[in-house]
Amino acid sequence: MKEISCKLLVIGAGPGGYVCAIRAGQLGIDTVIVEVAKPGGTCLTIGCIPSKALIHAAEEFDKVAHMASDKDPLGIKVGAPTLDLARTIAWKDGIVSRLTGGVAGLLKKAKVKTVLGWATFRDGKTVAVETETGTQIIRAEIVVIATGSAPVELPFLPFGGPVISSTEALALSEVPKTLAVVGGGYIGLELGMAFAKMGAKVTIVEALPRVLAQYDADLTRPVLKRLGELGVEVMTQAKAKGLSTKGDALLVETADGKNAKIAADRILVTVGRKPLTEGWGLEQIDLGRVGKFIRIDDQCRTSMRGIHAIGDVTGEPMLAHRAMAQGEMVAEIVAGHKRSWDKRAIPAICFTDPELVTAGLTPEEAKALGGEIKIGQFPFAANGRAMTRQGEDGFVRVVARADNHLVLGIQAVGQGVSELAAAFGLALEMGARLEDIAGTIHAHPTQGEAFQEAALKALGHALHI
Template identity: 45%
Template sequence: MVVGDVTTGTDVLVIGGGPAGYSAAIRAGQLGLDVTLVEKDAYGGTCLNHGCIPSKALITATDVAHEARHAEEMGIHADPAVDLAGMVDWKDGVVDQLTSGVEKLCKANGVALMEGTATFADENSVRVSHGGEGQGSESVEFERAIVATGSRPIQIPGFDFADDPVLSSKDALSLESVPESLVIVGAGYIGMELAGVYAKLGTDVTVVEMLDEMLPAYPDDLTRPVEKRAQELGIDFHFGYSASEWQDLGDGIRVVAEPAEAAATDGGTAEAVEADTIELDTEKVLVAVGRQPVTDTLDLDAAGVETDDRGFVPTDDRGRTNVDHIHAIGDVAGEPMLAHTGMYEGETVAEVVAGEPAAIDYQAMPAVVFTDPEIATVGMTEDEVEDAGFEPLVGKFPFQASGRALTTGHADGFVKVVADEESGFLLGASVVGPEASELLGELGLAVELGATLEDVSSTIHAHPTLSESVMEAAANALDQAIHTLNR
């Protein structure tokens, strides 16, 4: 049966059911608005289905196997067998539980769910095409629309994700067997997280990066422990190279990489940049060079919504596009392209739509890279504090001085805090080391609340814990640290 030309109406139309979209829909429903959420693929979006959750599941699982295999100094001798297909099945179970939970939460908050692809007809309506033969389409009129269609992996010339040996990050999370070798194009957070996963599974991993350093968005002092650990895991790097093509060898492939012009950056080391074309024989190649917004199905022009030269939808601090009643949130609105950023934007924009006095503020927006060791940051860096006209006051505590870190066998890295010297207000913090992602919560709260160094350093932390390192870093800035030398 073909669905006829049915038209329905809603107060708020949310297009995209990822973290940004479902958060906006649920919050709008809580505020008493009539909400319709359109999703063309799977509720939970990339994060729950093909990104954040499955990658962290595999990171955890491979860490378990690797830790057991390398715990001789603790008196533990083991050689666990890894069943990647079984590991992926477990990961999929976690994903299924969370995605079904999203659907239940939406329905419980009065959100009408609609499966299909939404395309703007004009600035007040969309056409939703339902998948499957004979399913037809219908129109939805709205008072307000929130675009949350997310992003997809960027393809590079010569490397088509449709080709079997060429993997996207989504593909790399669903392999049924461990490849003997893997070339990863891109040393950003996705590439480096997956490099660690496969190196710990026993894959011979090589990373090709056009810049002269890994994780270029982060300062050298945070990335050095990660690079050191990657080298210990046997990961090879070729900085200053751009992958140009791959060739079929029959029993594998050959990735050809050319020197990237002007690959060196001010913060890098010229010695890292090599000179000649290289050929890397491998079983698979993973392309992880970034993500691009998903807007091609929306026909934004029909609604008069503008995009920038990279396809992202510019917005103001209330998530409004150039068309006031159409908002954009999450990855489609540009940096920072983080799931928790999208959730925050979704809730905030829902409140804006409901007439609440809300606005988006990124001052205490955290960022985490789940490498080994983890990197986590919040607030301003030392340079940013200085550029803002403050005199930065820095405190640092190394995990080598943490009793709890030593008992875990992971003591590389540190906690660093940055404050305004005059007032003592904590303006930013960074962590590289064990459980950095969890330690960041306390630091983010301190930045958000305007806590001072004295507030943090005088808060009694349980011993022995990793969180004591936060207290000690704040005390170090005040020349009062007990378990490390003061400045």
């Protein structure tokens, strides 16, 4: 097979990799991208997109079920709903197929050559790709590693049979009657709440004192309330120990040191993700690491000249939009543009019910910097649009410096607040002050008004509370 030579080689066609390749192609850089599966990576094929499709289906089913319960305040009454999960999954797969096809088309439009197979480094500028038709050698001036991450497997709960990862959870053909979720982070709660809405009896097992520990207690309080309404049992300071002999229960050590069995048709393990650094021949190039992750600087350069790394393989935050931003930046650096990397304005979203959004610094992080801060918080209970959507639980919070009112962080919890993430990120990126947000006319009636009101509250003159 004839060798391929190129200016830029991207290994991995996830959000970071394919964006890097597309932008490089647009800039006229001779680019090759290698992917072992479909373009789109974990996010598009077995992560972000399919999970949001399942969450949406669960929300719609829950709404109809609520109407059938004769408790709906809107006066809408319907018969008891049923759910054909296999059909839901087929609908989800259709969305994924359209999007992966779209990414492939965009790569082709940008004149990026795609090679399907597993890449292994031979040296810092050469990889061998095992394809269906043999070994393809690719030589490149610059290489971008965008290999992503995979679910962490517990040694005492290996994946297989009733023990599943998020990947298998998003492909189930039937709703399990009982579901135990090991890990109370965002993935576990997003999927756990979705399956609870679809009729499963869900138990969350978390080793830490509370679930969603990366968020402060005020933000997570509405989520905990909703978990109770859905009948989800939350066990904190509890440790999963393994599978029962019959394979129909999860063995747990409770907070008081006692042993318990949790009946479970399926056990969903969501204890984090690990970088995919094995099997790529990275030992041939000996890159600097931070723990298991590849070490990078603010231009995503590794310890070896000519090799960049982006996305989950470089550490937290493991977010698709972070990888995309890194990929675009690296492509422009390769094209000779002056770019650098700043993660301070990256929003993070937890698609629970209600949703959580954070961008910038939390109040605690801002206080740790020293100096006085101002905090403005506005509840959705005082927002007309939220009330008309039955989404009064939650709030928007703005954190700013007390001296010059520079906004340092923004947080929100509430129904549909994920759509406010762009406004939060933009405010931080543009260096907004409280007066900028307060002085921006926000359309009425929208939930976005809570953002303006939070800024007004920090300034001492909120209008609607």
